[in-house]
Amino acid sequence: MDYDQLLDGCCEVGRQLLRFGGEIPRAEDTVRRLLAAYGLEGEVFAVPNCIWASAAAPDGRVHTRMRRVPTPATSIEGIERFNDLSRRLCAQPPDDPAVILARCRETLEGMRVYPVAVRLLGYFVGALFFALFFSGGWAEAAAAGLAGLACGACLTALERLRANAFIATLLSAFVLGVAAYGPLALGAPINIEVTLAGGIMVLVPGLVFTSFMSDLLTGDMLAGLATFARAVLSAAAIALGAGAAMALSLRLFPALAGCGDTVPYPAPLVCVFAFVACLGFCPAYNVQGVGALLCCLGGALGWAVYLAVSALGGDSFTASLIAATTVAAYSERMARVRKCPATSYLLVSLFPLVPGLTVYQAMDHGIRGDTDLFWATFFRTFGIAGCIALGLLLVSSAMAVWRRLRR
Secondary structure (H helix, E strand, O other), X not given: OXXXXXXXXXHHHHHHHHHOOOOHHHHHHHHHHHHHHOOOOEEEEEEOXXXXXXXXXXXXXXXXXXXXXXXXXXXXXXXXXXHHHHHHHHHOOOOOOHHHHHHHHHHHHOOOOXXXXXXXXXXXXXXXXXXXXXXXXXXXXXXHHHXXXXXXXXXHHHHHOOOOHHHHHHHHHHHXXXXXXXXXXXXXXXXXHHHHHHHHXXXXXXXXXXXXXXXXXXXOHHHHHHHHHHHHHHHXXXXXXXXHHHHHHHHHOXXXXXXXXXXXXXXXXXXXXXXXXXXXXXXXXXXXXXXXXXXXXXHHHHHHHXXXXXXOOOOHHHHHHHHHHHHHHHHHHHHHHHOOOOHHHHHHHXXXXXXXXXXHHHHHHHHOOOHHHHHHXXXXXXXXXXXXXXXXXXXXXXXXXXXXXXX
């Protein structure tokens, strides 16, 4: 057997999982299992942009491969397809290792991708319904939807030009801020805080804000620090871009002052807003088929639990912890039913719990020079992210123990 070719194929499967946003432990475990299917005990190590694997052949010779991972572009379809491919390869390992690379190419060619127009519509719908989710009126929702659409168009164009991720996020956030302040400059009486918060959800990197804490809590320091750096850079790019737009708008139109009114929607309607808002993000993360509806149902379920805990007197940290635990348990269950990674559900279902509004508030306080409020909001944001990460970790640890007991 050509063990070099075998390592090439195994590393390619792990590389594609990382490329489409899969977790580092998942990619490492996948490569390890593929090697074990051929009777080899492999050593695997991965970071966000690279994966190494080595294994000793029966003759004692050690074979090693390293593959660089392209800039991650989250695609739930990609994660699910390559996870399914790895399951089939482990169940029936091909005699010729070259078949693994051929099946990787077939999997890539067979992937479904949403058209650009559908993705842009998703940005519009997601921003619009998150503005309603944050208690905005229909005027704020329309303004947020248009801002999200402009931001999504800018982000899509820069991604096609292969612009640096930090610069792409920064420029898209600037376009978002300008588009959000546009209706206010034209005299529309909108709550600019709700409008910007709804639009910013288009750029919030979802699971990144919580996954780095999960990595740190599980002891994977290198992966945790790498993901932490990515989360901080994303937050900084959003703050700089949107903050620059806010500062420019206030300088050009010093008299701008939106209304501060919000709409007290009933709790069931807010959960509906969460469901539809999550649906808007499915094209951006390439969630296909019935999985999209199940992801959105998880988002509505998580927010329903959050509201129930808050109604019983729980603070935002306790409510976030219990709601995240519920979403994680739901995701694990759906993953077992559909034979796909739980990440497929967590990524979208956690959006209503991600502290998008507090990200905007921290940015606003920083721009206005209110240092005390900035730091208080900043630590509250990361405190909520930590509670969400702890909820996910509790469920994943419990599931891992249960699987070992079953074996």
